[in-house]
Amino acid sequence: MEQLFQKYYFNLCLFAKKYVNDSDLAEEVVSDVFFNVWQNRKTLSINSSLQSYLFVATKNQSLNLVKKAQASFVNEEMSDLHLKLSHYNSDDSLEYTELRNRIDLIIDELPPQRRIIFKLNRIDGLKYKEIADQLGISVSTVQKQMLEAIKYVSQYESQFISSILLFCFLDIYVTIC
Missing domain, CATH: 1.10.10.10 (Winged helix-like DNA-binding domain superfamily/Winged helix DNA-binding domain)
Known part of the structure; x- marks a missing residue:
């Protein structure tokens, strides 16, 4: 697992940053992806190359983070709107x-x-x-x-x-x- 991490971590971080626009968040996304792979290693079924799987997982994790941030922003805006109203x-x-x-x-x-x-x-x-x-x-x-x-x-x-x-x-x- 360590070899995979060393081999793909940097490129996955660059890839994730395109979605989340923040280096720290990108690193968090990639760490989450590797954690999920490790956690599910016994049941994980990869139908494509490992590299493809990691990039798709990173993209999905990044998009989920962005969606969650947008939902949080909307909730905050609704709360602010409620206070103003x-x-x-x-x-x-x-x-x-x-x-x-x-x-x-x-x-x-x-x-x-x-x-x-x-x-x-x-x-x-x-x-x-x-x-x-x-x-x-x-x-x-x-x-x-x-x-x-x-x-x-x-x-x-x-x-x-x-x-x-x-x-x-x-x-x-x-x-x-």
Whole structure:
């Protein structure tokens, strides 16, 4: 394992940095990939070359990290928006509450298992492997369920973006006045 690490580590870090735009995060991604390979070495089935496998795993790990960071950013933005909206009058606050309720209703329309997987990933921030372990299902099932959930939820994205932009405009307007 040490030889593999020495042989591929540097190039994998450069590759990961293209996705995460940070050397320290890239090193963390590559370390996670090697840790996962080591941890799953007895059950791991590699159908391509080891080099290809490591690069694909690094890409996937990098993209997962980026997605998680984006989800975290959106949650922080929603929290900031919620704080800012608390200063508006009751009509504005009511509109925000209605928007939040619409989002919750859309998520609640997902089939039960898909809804649980979506919330564990997007709200609780769990990785696919952690969700699979917790629910006793395969990682590929988690991936498929998340793909379907994201497709479904993204149908409504344009409605929410326009509402969120309205709230941001209100915030700027109130700040100026």
